[in-house]
Amino acid sequence: ETKKPNENRQTLQQLLTHLLRALERRDPQQLFAWPVTDRIAPNYSRLISKPMDFETIRRNIQSNQYTSLNAFVADFKLMCDNAMTYNQPETIYYKAAKRLLHAGLKLTGPEKLKTLLSALP
Numbered sequence: 001e002t003k004k005p006n007e008n009r010q011t012l013q014q015l016l017t018h019l020l021r022a023l024e025r026r027d028p029q030q031l032f033a034w035p036v037t038d039r040i041a042p043n044y045s046r047l048i049s050k051p052m053d054f055e056t057i058r059r060n061i062q063s064n065q066y067t068s069l070n071a072f073v074a075d076f077k078l079m080c081d082n083a084m085t086y087n088q089p090e091t092i093y094y095k096a097a098k099r100l101l102h103a104g105l106k107l108t109g110p111e112k113l114k115t116l117l118s119a120l121p
């Protein structure tokens, strides 16, 4: 049946919240949980033009900022790319970002999404 737009939005929101939780579990040290401050990362705000973190992504989901899965994935990739731009390859942050990015792209890949979408109401 033709779903009302807000119903679709709720389904998308539920899917994104599920994906966000699955991604956050892959960041046990919570290095991506909150915005990076200039205090813990000197000159961060000068070097990274569009910061992104899991808390901001959560707020975007709740305020219906993402109208597609792609928009959510783009912010997740931005968060990982920022960490691989600011931090040197040998740091725990760069390595964590690389692992997280691969895990995330697998999670939102077509085959995995098919199973997820088939489980939706």
Ligand SMILES: COc1ccc(C(=O)NC2CCC2)cc1-c1cc(C(C)=O)n2cccnc12
Residues within 6 Å of the ligand: 029, 030, 031, 032, 033, 034, 035, 036, 037, 040, 041, 082, 083, 086, 087, 093
């Ligand atoms: C929300 O950001 C953080 C929160 C907590 C920690 C942290 O607990 N760091 C301790 C683990 C080794 C020192 C690090 C960070 C952190 C993330 C990042 C990222 C994501 O680039 N970062 C870069 C340089 C220095 N610190 C960080």
